[in-house]
Amino acid sequence: MNIPKTTLLLALLLLPMISMAAEMGTALKDDNIRAEPYADAKMTGKFTRGDKLEILSKQGAWLKIKTSSNTGWVRLLSVKRGSSTGSGNTKGVLDVASGRAGTGQVVATTGVRGLSEEELKGAKFNEAEVKTLEGYAQSAAQGQQSASSGGLKAIKFASLPEGAAN
Numbered sequence: 001m002n003i004p005k006t007t008l009l010l011a012l013l014l015l016p017m018i019s020m021a022a023e024m025g026t027a028l029k030d031d032n033i034r035a036e037p038y039a040d041a042k043m044t045g046k047f048t049r050g051d052k053l054e055i056l057s058k059q060g061a062w063l064k065i066k067t068s069s070n071t072g073w074v075r076l077l078s079v080k081r082g083s084s085t086g087s088g089n090t091k092g093v094l095d096v097a098s099g100r101a102g103t104g105q106v107v108a109t110t111g112v113r114g115l116s117e118e119e120l121k122g123a124k125f126n127e128a129e130v131k132t133l134e135g136y137a138q139s140a141a142q143g144q145q146s147a148s149s150g151g152l153k154a155i156k157f158a159s160l161p162e163g164a165a166n
Helices: 005-020 088-098 117-121 127-134 140-149
Strands: 023-027 031-034 043-047 052-059 062-066 071-075 079-081
Touching: 043 071, 052 079
Parallel strands: none
Antiparallel strands: 023 052, 023 079, 031 043, 031 071, 052 062, 062 071
16 A cells, blocks of 8 residues: 555644644633733633633643634643543543653643752752751841942832822
8 A cells, every 4th residue: 555645744744633632621710812822912812710621732831722712822821631532542642742641740840950850759848958048038127238238229119109009
């Protein structure tokens, strides 16, 4: 059997989209749907907490979703992923793609660099180190004195009228 290269290429390109189409999610909070995966992109719709969403694809920290009335991009943290309607195999592929496979559903360690997975798993509370850390704290007066000795000058900001939002 001889399959044309263009057909094979098209099938390979569409395979990830077919796999992702089966994943469902639930809105964790009210949020806006955007035309593109950017915070300043045009708003094309909204959804509310608890709405069922179909997850079409993922790009960075954004999910392309489909609601009953709209399709667009939302932040990853606005959606609880799960309830896959596909096979168990598809769910496994989705877990690998989302970083959830083999992690007990833990997805991110934001801001942690230079520590291995074993070090993070083995981390324990150390009261003595917390006390040492607290010992480095300075009062506002000490901070001002330190800034002055370093040649920094204080800047006064106009205060807001009472009751105004910060």
